[in-house]
Amino acid sequence: MSTAAPRATGQDHLWSVDEHLEDILTTVRPLEPIELNLLDAQGCVLVDDITVPVSLPPFDNSSMDGYAVRVADVAGASEEFPAVLDVIGDVAAGQAGLLQVGPGQAARIMTGAPLPPGAEAVVPVEWTDGGLGEGPVAAMRARSLAPEAAGGQVRVHRPAEARAHVRAKGSDVQAGDRALDAGTILGPPQIALLAAIGRGTVRVRPRPRVVVMSTGSELVQPDEELAAGQIYDSNSFALTAAARDAGAIAYRVGAVADDAETLRTAIEDQLVRADLMVTTGGVSVGAYDVVKEALAHVADEDEPGSGVEFRRLAMQPGKPQGFGSIGPDHTPLLALPGNPVSSYVSFELFVRPAIRTLMGLTDVHRPTTRATLSADRPLTSPKGRRQFLRGRYADGAVTPVGGAGSHLVAALARADALIVVPEDVESVAPGADVEVVLLG
Amino acid sequence: MSTAAPRATGQDHLWSVDEHLEDILTTVRPLEPIELNLLDAQGCVLVDDITVPVSLPPFDNSSMDGYAVRVADVAGASEEFPAVLDVIGDVAAGQAGLLQVGPGQAARIMTGAPLPPGAEAVVPVEWTDGGLGEGPVAAMRARSLAPEAAGGQVRVHRPAEARAHVRAKGSDVQAGDRALDAGTILGPPQIALLAAIGRGTVRVRPRPRVVVMSTGSELVQPDEELAAGQIYDSNSFALTAAARDAGAIAYRVGAVADDAETLRTAIEDQLVRADLMVTTGGVSVGAYDVVKEALAHVADEDEPGSGVEFRRLAMQPGKPQGFGSIGPDHTPLLALPGNPVSSYVSFELFVRPAIRTLMGLTDVHRPTTRATLSADRPLTSPKGRRQFLRGRYADGAVTPVGGAGSHLVAALARADALIVVPEDVESVAPGADVEVVLLG
Known part of the structure; x- marks a missing residue:
């Protein structure tokens, strides 16, 4: 790692959610294909068109x-x-x-x-x-x-x-027919067909290996004793689970203390098994925001555009975000904020699509829908920021759960949707039509 | 294994799909809970109510x-x-x-x-x-x-x-609050909350271990050479993948030849790692239907109701089915027919709900919906049998893919839904309203 010139975009630019997402999705590339055994390829994306080598059934x-x-x-x-x-x-x-x-x-x-x-x-x-x-x-x-x-x-x-x-011979498929198209996601029926035509292995984009690392000297491992000023690390657990849910092979690294050198070493140690690095915490404006400190000036001099850039996003929660690449293989890294709700929402919006892009999927986003706001009073939202509130969705209506506070983990655990309040809206009345991200 | 009296229901009874399913779901019990590390419990069902031991945040x-x-x-x-x-x-x-x-x-x-x-x-x-x-x-x-x-x-x-x-201390959750209810499925946000309140392990019903075994002397492993009269084994691959998709830890056993003693030994060898056994093939009326031969008279004399019963179901595909329990632990066993489409449809209808019951889930079935039949000509269906045709569903309409033949694997790989034609319906006109099982 060495120091490089800062990117063209300045520190003062307030990024929109869409700009940040576009930067991620145009930077992250699908992983190189590998040949996998059929059952190891479950959920993966086929790279080649598959032609039937022998008619099915092969005989009357x-x-x-x-x-x-x-x-x-x-x-x-x-x-x-x-x-x-x-x-x-x-x-x-x-x-x-x-x-x-x-x-x-x-x-x-x-x-x-x-x-x-x-x-x-x-x-x-x-x-x-x-x-x-x-x-x-x-x-x-x-x-x-x-x-x-x-x-x-x-x-x-x-x-x-x-x-x-x-x-009759060939009444199912004929030799030379197209069995499956490149880009097909291999579920059980597609695996059935591949086995039936004699394919024991198949070339797919592999599941990305995602390393999740939380940072913060206040973080304690669950089941240990809390001292004064300490809290339990939940982000590394939540995001490891979320990465698996998105299709990745995820490795959880325990909380790393707020020391830039320790963090740099920890990240470098993990690069060997990472197709994507995700950190939480240490990206804001404090004096101990060591992710920013450790990574803001790390880049490969020979590779313009490498390095990690820290940004302010026009969103709530999740204003501070880092994105870039590190290490000899230019491994993409997303540095998420440390508040549990901020990191979880950031994962859903930015990391999940990145993982699914690495997998070669074209449909990388959570489904969204419109819903009627079911609430006792209007939702308020800061002007100029896109707000994502936690909600429960059912039968065309969405009900907020918990408040806007980015530390409200209990409410997050009851939510199954994010209510989107656009940048130019400061108040949403009960009964209004809102956009909802379905968390599935 | 020893011989027992046959069950009360006779061989001549034609079982409805619902009767067979009810027998399975009232026989299969949720697995005993175990304590798992948080990330190993992902997707599992919580057994106990969880109370917050310490307020969050723990301090202002x-x-x-x-x-x-x-x-x-x-x-x-x-x-x-x-x-x-x-x-x-x-x-x-x-x-x-x-x-x-x-x-x-x-x-x-x-x-x-x-x-x-x-x-x-x-x-x-x-x-x-x-x-x-x-x-x-x-x-x-x-x-x-x-x-x-x-x-x-x-x-x-x-x-x-x-x-x-x-x-403020306790503004997220207060000590003594209910964090999560028994029966909650542990997704990433629930894992976040458990970690945040200091729970490193949690008591859940584990993922069931499902052993999938195909039978048939004609079956050859993919990537090997086909001799005359042979076909590739696809069922064991398809159902292993489907079992994983349903939430199980699935073990695929390669195809076993049509010899009753070989099969009995193979099944007995697998029982040690099985919470559920699934076989395909050998359950019909032929002279080499060895699953039936090997298991029809196997039961524990001391346990009334144990043993495997072979049935004719009023459905198409999937008429011949076996269900019962075997071995010292009365491990449930579903013996599915051997045609690839029959076994796959049988899995969706019977094995998947059994797996989800073992997991302690209450919502064990695939979602269903109503759709408009989009087809060139009427669908025909044999009277007195519930037919499940493969289809593609989109925007409230469903289009059949392939024919009714139970060997049509290629069509299955293009389907994402099953079209249900009830027992008392022999023809469904294009434009009619039909029930559809969404394969997700």
Whole structure:
């Protein structure tokens, strides 16, 4: 790390939420693709179009447990006048090439087993006597208990058309078809298809590794004793959980004390496992705001634009924010404010979209909706700042929970939405229509 | 495992989807709670009500970087006629008990730091000269660069009311308040609150361990060579992914051949790590349906009602189903049919709710909605069976993808919804109102 010239934008510029977000989203690039085992790629974004290498099913096969027959042999068959056929053996799933069905013959066949040569249709076992000579049966006898049922004779009670109960080769997908498009998110059904066409690995953008570090000499690990002036560290827990929720592999680093050198070392130590660094605290105007102190003048001289810039944003909570990149790999870093609600709201607005951009997703934002404000009195908001209040959303209405204070963690835990009050609005009356971010 | 009497319900009973589901949901019980580290409990259900042990914040503290002052000392202050106070030192976050603010004095104070005795309010640094004697400043100088700023004099340009910029002890939550109710699902904001009140561990119902095993001698592992009559195993991949998606810790067991003894051994080997067993294939009426063969007569004689029962369900796809419990711990087992679409739909309808019941969730089902059928021709459905067709849902309309065939994996990968055709409906016209299960 070394000192570089400050960026073009000055310290006095008050950034809008949208400007800050745009800076992040145009700077952060999707991670390089890697080849992953299918189940490790769950939730990841496919990089290449996938073409079907082999038709599905790969061969004509039976869709029922029954008998593979020639159509002419069962024409006109009924329970009163069954077609009597010689059973030449079993075709189980996974078998092939053993039997040939000739005139007057049938092969007992299982669901998914290949239609043997000579056979033209399958009659379900329920349309036969199952070889027992005593009227229709509901099921075959198990091979292991009654091996003789693979021979003898079977009475067929109904005719079958050509191809009846036969799944044609390629009826699901044909070799050469497009199975999945690049950009597809791999959920269970997409994983099913990839496995079905024989793909055991797949090239995707990996889940980003996110290191979450809280800063503050006042922070104590939960379950330890609080001394005077101390509070428990909650940000590193909350944001690690939120990063996982966003799709990342997240590593929580315990609270780091307010000392610039300690912090710099801690960050450098973590860079090796980070695709994205997130810090909380130490970004404001105080004399001990060491994140700012440690990172504001850190950049790679050879890389214009690298380094971390600290900004004032026209928003509440979350006015002070830092963003930039650090280390030899120019790892993106978001430095969030330290108040629990400020850091959580900042995560939702800025870090979550950054994580989802790293994953290669195009839909990186939380869904928003319009809702009717349900409140006893007007919401007030400072002019010129976009305010994000915590709320509960249900059935088209949103109710604020807790106040605007950025230390109100208990209210945050009851919220499932953020109520957005635009920059040019200072008061919102009950019953008004407001924008709501759904926290999902 | 030993032989037991069959259950009361006979083999001939045709079960409705609802009867089968009810049997599963009344049999499967939530897992016993365990104490987990906070971040390991993400997504889990809280077992106990959680009470706040210590008020938050635990002490009066500053909401701004600024100066802790006595109200009388700054009364009437302005930029023209500033109040000039002696700075007696810094109060950083995490410090306490070092300073006492007397008349004519101020302590430089950081956000989150405890209000020192004697002080009644905080004036933000932006309302002062920051000790520089040159008009209002935007920020404090870093302690490490300008230690002298913790002393000297500060000019305050504005008065402050009592308690201005002070967060009162207990203004977030009070000791004794209910923090979270039993039954709460622990997302990031709830984890934030638990950490903030000092809880490092929490008693929750753990994620269920689900073992997924596909059966079939025709199944080949992806990336291997297909011989004649073979297909790739996709069910074990799809359902492992789906189980993880539902909240489980899922273990995939590769395809097991159609041999009852091999299968029994494979299942017994897995029981040690299973809270729920899921198999696919081998449950129908064929001569090689070994899941049925291996499990239909397996039960603990001492436990009435244990054992696995195989049923015909009035649904399509997914007619043959097995459900029961096995092994010394009566581990629940769902035996799903082997066709990929059948097993996937069965998972959504029966296994996912079972997993979520094990987790202690009360909302165990996928959301459903009504939609307008967008199709070129009517959907047909067999009488007396509830049909689940794959579809794509958007903006109140649902469009079928692929046909009804239970082997159509490619169509499944393009679907995001199931179209439900009730038992008593045989045809649904385009434009009709249908029930839709949203696969999320």
